[in-house]
Amino acid sequence: MAEPEELAESIERQRAGRWLLVVVLVAAVAWALIACRYLERLAPLTGDEPYYVMTVISLLEDFDLDEANQYAERAWLRFYPPWPLPADWRGWPAFPWELPPHPAQAARPGLYSKHGLGLTVLIALPWAVAGRVGAMATVGACGILLLVQLFWLAREVGASPRLAALLALGLGLVMPIGPYALLLFPEVPAALCFVYAVRRASERANRWWQWLLAGGAIGFLPWLHQRFLISAALLGAVILGRAVAARAGRGWGADWPGALWGVLPALVGGLGILGFDLWLYGKPYQNPADHAGFAGPLGTLNGAFGLLLDAQWGLLIAAPVFLVALATLHWWAARQPQRFWLTVGVVAPYFGLVAAYRVWWGEWGPPARYLVPVAGFAVAPLACWLATARPWQWLIAGLAWSWGALLSVVGYLDPQRFYHHPDGVNKLYRTLDSWLGTQLAERLVPFQPYAAAPAEERLRVALLTVIALLALVALAGPPAWQRVRILTDEKA
Numbered sequence: 001m002a003e004p005e006e007l008a009e010s011i012e013r014q015r016a017g018r019w020l021l022v023v024v025l026v027a028a029v030a031w032a033l034i035a036c037r038y039l040e041r042l043a044p045l046t047g048d049e050p051y052y053v054m055t056v057i058s059l060l061e062d063f064d065l066d067e068a069n070q071y072a073e074r075a076w077l078r079f080y081p082p083w084p085l086p087a088d089w090r091g092w093p094a095f096p097w098e099l100p101p102h103p104a105q106a107a108r109p110g111l112y113s114k115h116g117l118g119l120t121v122l123i124a125l126p127w128a129v130a131g132r133v134g135a136m137a138t139v140g141a142c143g144i145l146l147l148v149q150l151f152w153l154a155r156e157v158g159a160s161p162r163l164a165a166l167l168a169l170g171l172g173l174v175m176p177i178g179p180y181a182l183l184l185f186p187e188v189p190a191a192l193c194f195v196y197a198v199r200r201a202s203e204r205a206n207r208w209w210q211w212l213l214a215g216g217a218i219g220f221l222p223w224l225h226q227r228f229l230i231s232a233a234l235l236g237a238v239i240l241g242r243a244v245a246a247r248a249g250r251g252w253g254a255d256w257p258g259a260l261w262g263v264l265p266a267l268v269g270g271l272g273i274l275g276f277d278l279w280l281y282g283k284p285y286q287n288p289a290d291h292a293g294f295a296g297p298l299g300t301l302n303g304a305f306g307l308l309l310d311a312q313w314g315l316l317i318a319a320p321v322f323l324v325a326l327a328t329l330h331w332w333a334a335r336q337p338q339r340f341w342l343t344v345g346v347v348a349p350y351f352g353l354v355a356a357y358r359v360w361w362g363e364w365g366p367p368a369r370y371l372v373p374v375a376g377f378a379v380a381p382l383a384c385w386l387a388t389a390r391p392w393q394w395l396i397a398g399l400a401w402s403w404g405a406l407l408s409v410v411g412y413l414d415p416q417r418f419y420h421h422p423d424g425v426n427k428l429y430r431t432l433d434s435w436l437g438t439q440l441a442e443r444l445v446p447f448q449p450y451a452a453a454p455a456e457e458r459l460r461v462a463l464l465t466v467i468a469l470l471a472l473v474a475l476a477g478p479p480a481w482q483r484v485r486i487l488t489d490e491k492a
Contacts, residue, residue, distance in 0.1 A: 012161075019161035020151055023168050027147050030173055031140050031181055034412050038136070038182050041415045043091030044080045045132070047364035048115060049184040051102045053079060053135070055113050055120045056127050065117075066110035071101055079132065092416070105289045107282035114290035117276075118224035119186045136182050142189045143181030147172040149195040150376050154383035156199070157335050163386060167379050170401055174408040175318040176368035176375050179418050185365065186224035187372035193217035193224070194231070195376050198346060200262070201238045202339035211262035215239060218262075219269015226273065226286045227353055228373070231346045236266040238342060292358040303360035304351070305462045306447030307371060310361060312420040315375070316465065317444060318367040318428075319404035323465070324397050325378035327472035328385040334479040335384050347374045361448045366411070366418035385476055396475065407432070424451035 045053060057075050058067045076099040081091065104114040122142075126134030147168045154164035172178060180187045200206050200214035218235045221228040243259035274284045281287050288294060295303060308316045316323050333340040354360055354370040362369030386397060407428045411418040417427040424446035433441050445453045445461045452458070 016155065016161040016164075019165040020148065023147050023151050023165050024144055026169055027144050027172065028140075031143065034415075035133075035136055035140070035182050037412065038415055039132070040090050042183075044095060045184065046092060046095055047419075048102070050076055050079070050099055051113050051115050052119050052123065052184050053127065054099075054101075055115070055117070056124045056135075059120065059124055060128055065112055067101065067113060068111040071099075071111060074099075104280060105287040106280050108280060112280060114286075116186055116223055116225040118220055119184065119189065121223070122189060123184060135184055139184060139188055140181055142192050143172065143177070146177070146181075146188060146192040146195065146376060149192060149199065150379045153195060153199060153376070154379045157332060157380050157383045158387050159383035160387070163383060167383055167386075170405075171321075171376065171379055171382075174401075174405045175366065175411070176315060176372045178408060179366040179411060179415070180369070180372050183365070185369070187369060190221060190224045190228060190373040191376050193221050194228075194346065194373055197221075197235050198339065198343055198377075201235055201242070202336075202342050206258065206262075208258045208261045211239075211258050211260075212265060215262035215265035215267075216269070218266040219272070221269075222273040223269065226277075227291075227357075227370075228350065229270075229273065230353060231350045232266070233270060234345055234349070236263070236270060239263055239266060294356045295358050295360075299358070300352070300356040302447055302452075302458070303355035303357065305458065307351070307355060307360060307368070309445065309458075309461055309465060310447040311424055311441075311444030312422070312426050312446065313361040313367045313369070313448065315368040315371050317426070318407060319401075321382075321397065321401040321404055322375070322378055323469060324400050324472060324476075325381050327469055328381040328476045330473070331384035331476065331479040332381040336380070339380075343377050343380075347377065350374060361422075363422070364419060367420075384479070393475065396472070422448050422450040424448075424453075 044050070054067055054070055054076060055065065057078070058065060058070050062069070080097070081089065083097070101111060102114050104112040106112050119139075123135035123138050126138045128134075130137070150168040150172060151164045154167045155161065159167065172181075177188065177191065194217075197214050197217045200210050203210075206214070215236075218232050218239070221232040239259065239262040243263050277284050277286055294300075306314065308314050311317065329340070351371075351374070357370075360370065368375070382397065386394065389397070410428050410431050414431075417431055420427060424444075426441050426444055429441035429444060433439060445457055447453070447458055
């Protein structure tokens, strides 16, 4: 006969499994419906998306990365609409019929894409089988797996299965993550790799296959994009440190041979990207000119605030609930200090790197593109706080989330609204203004240099945001764990 503790644990696992199934089904249905809208309105592929497909075509047909003959043959026309456009055309009203390449500033002859190979490898076979639909389904599957990881990340800080499901869906289906789960960008696969690797690297004990997957995720990150290289190296160093400590008998719950399963694929991926760079660029790193290079200190400071507050691409402008997540980070730090500081160690250098990009806003794509890979970590502080929050605190979080959800719905109704020209005008807010008769879009402050507001205006909105953050920290209160009960016996 089962012990009461074992029986309770079994019941809790079943409840968690049911809620996790809800997460998977709701996400799959929602993204399938949205995908139909994407295929109609976001046609043909624009931004960086066609360049990944051009590399796919080169790999599938020539088994090489030199795309010179693909551009000479105008291979992009294979996934373009016919000319003249059909009478019922509802895609982009204007797009380049002559696709200019995005060439790597390479040291070897030929035409090579500056974009990472990781996404190309992921979508190559699905593209060969089902074209754009197959490629979108692959990225969408990564999105569903990301939501599964967000569910477990919330559960591991004490959220009930119901709260974990609510947070996973609430953050995963709206901006900034939701729109990218159906686009051919590396952001969502990278987010999946980051969350899984941090979870496993900070877990007291893992099975060999969990170490293997974590190491594989770390090794794959720089192949998705080389801006992930520093954070991936830090994660690899953590796993290596745990393996060495375990070998010396001081392991933090890690067994020596098991931890090695994580070290090896991370090392192979890291050394592999260095070797690839030597082959392509003649040096062990990507040419900074591939991505317009880096700004100086003032440009980096502007980029850091712009990533959060820019009128068109700012994370907090698109999803204010992330301000609540920032205000409750100390709850997560108190609950899981090791995982919290590991996450800070991973996110901080990445944020600094993209803030230093001359093109930190990511150009032609939905808002907060470069923050999508790390946005999922907001689940943890929100779960810590909301697990014991009072009704008025839930109201604050709910209002902040609802505004971002409303903007996301505006975009999903017409996905072209997610895309902004660098003119300082946010199409999502402008649409709301047309519906409500307001002038919200005019009050937003552009940070990107093509339409930047005066420095005094940018400084003022930054100071107001800091004040709002401090006010939310005070409202969140200290993490009073003496009153916390893990909600394992709450009715789901």
